[in-house]
Amino acid sequence: MTDWQAEAARLDAADPLAAHRSDFIIDEDLAYLDGNSLGALPSATPDRVAEVVRDEWGEGLISSWNTANWIDLPQRIGAKIAPLVGAQPHEVVVADSVSVNLFKLISAALAMQQGRKVVLSEPGNFPTDLYMIDGLEKQRLAERRLADRADIESALNDDVALLLLTHVHYKTGAMFDMARLTKAAHDAGALVLWDLSHSVGAVPVDLNGAGADFAVGCGYKYLNGGPGAPAFAWVAERHHADLQQPLSGWMGHAKPFKFADDYTPAPGVDQLLCGTPPIVSMSALEVGVDLMAGIGIEALVAKSRQLSEFTRAATAAVVPELPCISPEDPERRGSQLSFRHEHAYELCQALIARRVVGDFRAPDVLRLGFAPAYVRFADCWRAVSELRDILDSGEWRKAKYAERGQVT
Numbered sequence: 001m002t003d004w005q006a007e008a009a010r011l012d013a014a015d016p017l018a019a020h021r022s023d024f025i026i027d028e029d030l031a032y033l034d035g036n037s038l039g040a041l042p043s044a045t046p047d048r049v050a051e052v053v054r055d056e057w058g059e060g061l062i063s064s065w066n067t068a069n070w071i072d073l074p075q076r077i078g079a080k081i082a083p084l085v086g087a088q089p090h091e092v093v094v095a096d097s098v099s100v101n102l103f104k105l106i107s108a109a110l111a112m113q114q115g116r117k118v119v120l121s122e123p124g125n126f127p128t129d130l131y132m133i134d135g136l137e138k139q140r141l142a143e144r145r146l147a148d149r150a151d152i153e154s155a156l157n158d159d160v161a162l163l164l165l166t167h168v169h170y171k172t173g174a175m176f177d178m179a180r181l182t183k184a185a186h187d188a189g190a191l192v193l194w195d196l197s198h199s200v201g202a203v204p205v206d207l208n209g210a211g212a213d214f215a216v217g218c219g220y221k222y223l224n225g226g227p228g229a230p231a232f233a234w235v236a237e238r239h240h241a242d243l244q245q246p247l248s249g250w251m252g253h254a255k256p257f258k259f260a261d262d263y264t265p266a267p268g269v270d271q272l273l274c275g276t277p278p279i280v281s282m283s284a285l286e287v288g289v290d291l292m293a294g295i296g297i298e299a300l301v302a303k304s305r306q307l308s309e310f311t312r313a314a315t316a317a318v319v320p321e322l323p324c325i326s327p328e329d330p331e332r333r334g335s336q337l338s339f340r341h342e343h344a345y346e347l348c349q350a351l352i353a354r355r356v357v358g359d360f361r362a363p364d365v366l367r368l369g370f371a372p373a374y375v376r377f378a379d380c381w382r383a384v385s386e387l388r389d390i391l392d393s394g395e396w397r398k399a400k401y402a403e404r405g406q407v408t
């Protein structure tokens with residue numbers, strides 16, 4: 001029988017990223033397996049934010065737009081995200097939320113597709129992706145169509161303008177073959193927009209290698225940008241000349257400080273800026289992105305796979321009654337494992353009470369996320385052994401674990 005605790009200790013001792021845990025402020029006794037929902041706080045962020053507020057804002061005041069290079073932050077951080085997703089530095093910009101960037105890029109894609117209005121996605125996609133299509137449908141600009149993931153390729157017919165998919169599914173962790181789906185969409189004359197929210201910083205992504213058209217991604221998950229951190233948007237260089245997005249705010253103007261009456265879009269992805277960038281939030285995001293870019297995507301991916309493989313094997317052996325709904329092949333899943341249980345919510349709460357933080361996704365999924373920069377194999381083992389204990393003792397049945405907060 002495997003001694004899982006000893007195996008975890010062995011893997012931690014051999015982990016080339018082990019020292020990076022101290023790049024984050026996380027209690028020593030905390031097993032934080034929810035970095036796929038809100039990334040941990042980088043140790044350098046509080047001082048950097050204080051510096052931006054006290055020095056750059058407090059003393060530099062308005063001159064900091066130039067002297068502290070605030071004005072370049074959206075492009076500067078975008079260029080640092082680029083190598084994590086197989087993009088060129090000038091193809092990525094940081095702005096707004098994922099939801100707003102979806103609106104901009106779905107609209108831009110529809111504008112490029114004369115005579116086609118259908119945006120194809122899958123049922124059960126992350127809600128905001130579907131809701132943003134709905135909003136455009138109400139404006140009579142889009143027509144929403146959903147096909148189960150196994151049927152997407154056959155649903156790509158000649159009225160589909162855009163295929164909008166989330167690369168790694170938030171609930172199951174299943175990962176699409178980006179190159180294959182992109183090619184299938186292109187063969188049908190459709191464009192493709194990938195939501196990389198659960199991918200960036202954790203799984204291999206090669207947007208240009210796949211020949212994709214557009215992408216968006218989240219700043220507060222594996223990029224550790226902090227709650228509500230700005231998101232990013234990517235547009236393949238070949239589309240820059242034709243890019244036309246409807247949120248034509250002044251920061252996306254070619255010459256914002258000319259204060260012209262008429263809108264002339266800035267070249268390339270700069271046009272995706274809308275209003276004034278949130279400098280304090282962006283400065284926090286930059287610290288998180290610097291950390292991930294410094295470690296490098298190959299090392300992050302390698303550790304992510306090791307963590308989830310260890311946890312999958314340990315769970316299957318120790319808690320066999322908990323079915324794993326994530327793909328078995330680590331190449332086909334993101335940096336998470338999801339388990340189905342009728343009382344997943346209560347199990348999750350009982351785990352949290354024991355300082356093992358995973359999360360619950362309605363109606364019946366317990367999700368464990370593996371942020372490779374700071375999660376230890378010992379954390380994964382603790383999750384498994386505490387689950388065993390919570391199920392054996394029936395502790396999850398305590399009434400307090402059934403109480404639900406506004407955010408679950």
Ligand SMILES: *Cc1c(COP(=O)(O)O)cnc(C)c1O
Nearest residue numbers: 097098099126166170195197218
């Ligand atoms: C987290 C997440 C988002 C977040 O969208 P916001 O508008 O930035 O809150 C979007 N899409 C997916 C797939 C996500 O996982």
